[in-house]
Amino acid sequence: MKLLHILVAEDNHADVILLREALQHHRIEHELHVVSDGQAALDFVGRMGSSPETPCPDILLLDLNLPKVDGPTILQEFRNHPDCAHTPVIVVTSSDAKKDRARIAEFDRTTYFRKPSDFDEFMELGAIIREAINDRDAPASN
Amino acid sequence: MPSIVGRYTFAQFGADCLHVMREGKPYVVTDSELDERTAQVRDSYRLTLIRSVIFVPLLKEGRSVAAMAVHDATPRQWKQHEVELVQRVAGRCWESIERARVSRQLHEREQRYRFLAESIPQMVWTAAPDGKLDYVNEQVTSYFGTTSGSVLGQGWLEWVHPEDRLNIVERWKHSLETGERYETAFRLLRSSDSSWRWHLVRATAMLSLHGETARWFGTCTDFEDQKQAEIERRRTQELLQMVIDRVPGLVSYFDSDLRYAFTNSHYSEWFGAGPFVGRKVSDVVGEEAFARAWPYMERAFAGEEVRFEEFLPYHSSKPRYVQVSFSPHRTQHGTVNGVVATVQDITAQKTMEEALRRSEERLQQVFRQAPVAIIVLRGKDLVAELVNPFYQNLLQGRELIGRRFADVVPEIGSDVLQASHHVMETGDPYVRDEFYIPYDQNGDGANEDHWFNLVYHPLREPDGSVSGVVTVCNEVTVQVRARQELERLNRELEEFAYVASHDLQEPLRMVNIYTQLLLRRHGGDTPQAREYASIIHTGVNRMEALIHDLLTFSRIIHSEESPASLVDLSAAVAEATSVLRDRIEESRASIAAQQLPTVPGDTAQIAQVFQNLLSNAMKYQQSGTRPEIRITAECDDVNWTIAIKDNGIGFEPRYAERIFGLFRRLHKDEYPGTGLGLAICRRIVERHKGKIWAESTPGNGSTFYLALPCRKEKT
Numbered sequence: 001m002k003l004l005h006i007l008v009a010e011d012n013h014a015d016v017i018l019l020r021e022a023l024q025h026h027r028i029e030h031e032l033h034v035v036s037d038g039q040a041a042l043d044f045v046g047r048m049g050s051s052p053e054t055p056c057p058d059i060l061l062l063d064l065n066l067p068k069v070d071g072p073t074i075l076q077e078f079r080n081h082p083d084c085a086h087t088p089v090i091v092v093t094s095s096d097a098k099k100d101r102a103r104i105a106e107f108d109r110t111t112y113f114r115k116p117s118d119f120d121e122f123m124e125l126g127a128i129i130r131e132a133i134n135d136r137d138a139p140a141s142n
Numbered sequence: 143m144p145s146i147v148g149r150y151t152f153a154q155f156g157a158d159c160l161h162v163m164r165e166g167k168p169y170v171v172t173d174s175e176l177d178e179r180t181a182q183v184r185d186s187y188r189l190t191l192i193r194s195v196i197f198v199p200l201l202k203e204g205r206s207v208a209a210m211a212v213h214d215a216t217p218r219q220w221k222q223h224e225v226e227l228v229q230r231v232a233g234r235c236w237e238s239i240e241r242a243r244v245s246r247q248l249h250e251r252e253q254r255y256r257f258l259a260e261s262i263p264q265m266v267w268t269a270a271p272d273g274k275l276d277y278v279n280e281q282v283t284s285y286f287g288t289t290s291g292s293v294l295g296q297g298w299l300e301w302v303h304p305e306d307r308l309n310i311v312e313r314w315k316h317s318l319e320t321g322e323r324y325e326t327a328f329r330l331l332r333s334s335d336s337s338w339r340w341h342l343v344r345a346t347a348m349l350s351l352h353g354e355t356a357r358w359f360g361t362c363t364d365f366e367d368q369k370q371a372e373i374e375r376r377r378t379q380e381l382l383q384m385v386i387d388r389v390p391g392l393v394s395y396f397d398s399d400l401r402y403a404f405t406n407s408h409y410s411e412w413f414g415a416g417p418f419v420g421r422k423v424s425d426v427v428g429e430e431a432f433a434r435a436w437p438y439m440e441r442a443f444a445g446e447e448v449r450f451e452e453f454l455p456y457h458s459s460k461p462r463y464v465q466v467s468f469s470p471h472r473t474q475h476g477t478v479n480g481v482v483a484t485v486q487d488i489t490a491q492k493t494m495e496e497a498l499r500r501s502e503e504r505l506q507q508v509f510r511q512a513p514v515a516i517i518v519l520r521g522k523d524l525v526a527e528l529v530n531p532f533y534q535n536l537l538q539g540r541e542l543i544g545r546r547f548a549d550v551v552p553e554i555g556s557d558v559l560q561a562s563h564h565v566m567e568t569g570d571p572y573v574r575d576e577f578y579i580p581y582d583q584n585g586d587g588a589n590e591d592h593w594f595n596l597v598y599h600p601l602r603e604p605d606g607s608v609s610g611v612v613t614v615c616n617e618v619t620v621q622v623r624a625r626q627e628l629e630r631l632n633r634e635l636e637e638f639a640y641v642a643s644h645d646l647q648e649p650l651r652m653v654n655i656y657t658q659l660l661l662r663r664h665g666g667d668t669p670q671a672r673e674y675a676s677i678i679h680t681g682v683n684r685m686e687a688l689i690h691d692l693l694t695f696s697r698i699i700h701s702e703e704s705p706a707s708l709v710d711l712s713a714a715v716a717e718a719t720s721v722l723r724d725r726i727e728e729s730r731a732s733i734a735a736q737q738l739p740t741v742p743g744d745t746a747q748i749a750q751v752f753q754n755l756l757s758n759a760m761k762y763q764q765s766g767t768r769p770e771i772r773i774t775a776e777c778d779d780v781n782w783t784i785a786i787k788d789n790g791i792g793f794e795p796r797y798a799e800r801i802f803g804l805f806r807r808l809h810k811d812e813y814p815g816t817g818l819g820l821a822i823c824r825r826i827v828e829r830h831k832g833k834i835w836a837e838s839t840p841g842n843g844s845t846f847y848l849a850l851p852c853r854k855e856k857t
Contacts, residue, residue: 094651116651135560
């Protein structure tokens with residue numbers, strides 16, 4: 001697997017560390033582009049593809065509860081970008097609220113991952129990322 | 143010689159002439175020129191050419207009633223025998239005069255009686271002692287249309303009404319035999335119109351000197367007209383009585399002795415059996431009622447028409463409210479002979495009036511004291527007609543009555559007036575809750591926010607037209623503010639709950655995960671490290687459970703009241719067992735549920751109740767015993783009662799209530815829990831208008847009961 005550009009919108013640094021652990025655990029070569037609040041995420045999305053520092057990512061890991069701007073708004077902007085309409089998105093959140101799941105379900109190629117309290121379960125995120133990329137690369141089956 | 147008849151008095155022939163003759167003696171003058179007794183009256187003698195005269199009186203029963211005179215033109219010495227002769231002639235003369243006079247009188251009397259008999263309107267007749275008619279007057283012949291010749295000598299039985307014949311024959315026979323006066327009434331046929339007319343027939347026997355019947359004298363008096371008049375009078379009286387008896391109420395006449403002279407039939411309905419005529423008014427109505435009516439009677443006897451209403455406590459009738467009129471009955475001379483009284487029973491009317499008055503009083507009271515504001519607006523201009531104190535309070539210091547509402551509250555919104563006009567125009571009531579009506583209630587010149595629950599009701603005239611609007615309003619500003627505040631708080635709490643579910647759990651997740659990471663990377667795998675890690679892990683789990691249950695509890699508190707849908711209780715149990723599957727398998731619990739009903743409710747919430755109860759039943763288990771749980775249901779008319787019975791450790795009955803309280807745990811360490819499970823159950827059941835309670839004896843298991851309404855309450 002080639003190097004993956006992963007855009008991570010996450011305000012909790014501890015979760016970013018765990019994400020790196022999970023990627024390493026699954027031997028996924030990656031480059032993380034981390035933004036830690038909603039506004040920063042929107043800024044990144046606005047500049048995506050315009051410079052090497054802000055490439056169009058291979059996948060977006062999005063926390064729903066970000067400061068300043070909420071996750072669904074960012075997700076909408078991301079999808080509106082011409083190059084990212086079908087880019088896989090994994091919503092990574094500690095919320096298990098039905099209304100959050102319902103909002104996310106409206107978006108195509110979007111996976112919901114609830115942050116677990118167990119280390120080993122968290123490491124599974126790596127497998128989910130790999131799977132999402134594989135799905136993206138596979139011929140559309142639907 | 144001129145006649146002296148009628149021209150001279152006896153005194154003109156001598157002053158003592160009359161005197162002498164009154165004594166029955168003759169008055170003799172030999173020569174008037176010489177006689178001293180004629181000295182004063184010689185002119186009379188000379189003028190009558192009388193020189194000598196003999197006056198003798200004509201006596202009747204010894205009294206001188208006339209005189210006879212023999213005179214000569216020359217002086218004459220009258221002889222005694224001449225005087226006696228004149229006296230004798232005078233006596234004879236008088237006798238014949240008398241006889242002629244008597245005969246003439248008899249004839250006149252006969253004529254008079256005949257004339258009388260012919261001219262009186264009755265039939266007059268006479269009959270021989272044997273009853274045969276020997277005289278009838280013209281009235282008889284003209285009545286029967288016959289001649290006297292054919293009547294006389296016989297009776298008139300053929301003209302008597304056949305029904306009356308037998309009777310009169312008997313009576314007539316009796317009178318003929320005994321000479322008794324005959325008097326009877328019968329019908330006689332009148333020829334002129336062939337009608338039978340009633341007659342009173344009388345006959346009296348004229349007796350001879352020997353006391354025998356010499357002749358019958360009789361009359362027939364036609365009283366048919368009187369009889370008809372009497373019949374007519376009686377008929378009129380009956381009619382009058384009937385009419386007066388039909389008059390509702392009493393009609394009577396009483397005289398100045400205060401005795402009834404007339405009463406109508408209603409008297410016996412009021413006062414029992416009559417008759418009342420002749421009885422004292424006070425006896426009939428009773429002294430007490432009489433005493434109350436007496437002042438009015440007095441005025442009527444004084445000549446006044448009196449009308450009054452009184453409550454009269456009659457003694458032989460129930461007490462009644464009556465409307466009375468007394469009309470004085472005046473004679474021609476203006477004195478009052480009696481009083482016509484009419485009495486109407488108006489008890490029912492009075493009672494109704496009284497009831498109406500009371501009802502109106504009550505309504506007035508309700509209107510005045512009603513804890514809602516009421517105003518009556520009249521006409522298209524909505525002029526305030528009636529305002530209760532509560533309404534006046536809404537517009538303190540403003541004069542309302544008689545003024546246009548729009549003038550009283552000029553700052554009020556047009557929508558309020560439009561609503562009133564709408565009711566006026568359509569006649570449809572208008573109801574609106576929490577109508578936002580900003581106006582200046584406190585009089586500081588600035589409008590404040592006010593909300594009202596309003597009902598505008600049309601006021602209808604008897605013809606159905608709308609003439610006004612009754613507005614009933616209730617200020618709900620405080621309630622609206624409180625609800626708005628509550629809604630704001632609820633929104634904040636929801637926000638809080640959402641944030642809490644995320645932000646409170648986040649640190650715990652970090653603690654958990656990083657403890658694991660720390661141990662793996664840096665802590666080494668020692669028994670002590672594992673023990674410490676386990677303690678951290680337990681603490682975190684317990685904290686997560688607490689947060690979870692608290693959130694559940696707060697969500698139930700603030701979720702909408704009265705769930706609207708239906709819950710299949712069997713499905714709810716299935717959902718609960720599905721969530722608890724791992725624990726059921728782990729404890730090898732047996733759960734037996736009979737077929738359960740469907741009741742109004744929220745499936746997720748009821749499933750939560752079963753989940754908590756089943757979870758408890760498995761948790762509070764004697765070690766080494768397999769949990770056995772039975773769920774049964776029973777129904778009365780109102781509720782389904784679900785029983786969840788286990789074979790667990792049970793509890794002291796005195797804790798049966800306490801266990802449903804928040805954080806009320808009976809066991810701290812040996813059985814982990816948040817102390818919220820049963821509180822959540824109670825809260826959910828109460829939201830379903832149901833009840834939850836528990837029965838138990840320590841060591842013998844517990845039974846939890848849920849009573850849930852079969853039907854949704856109508857609200």
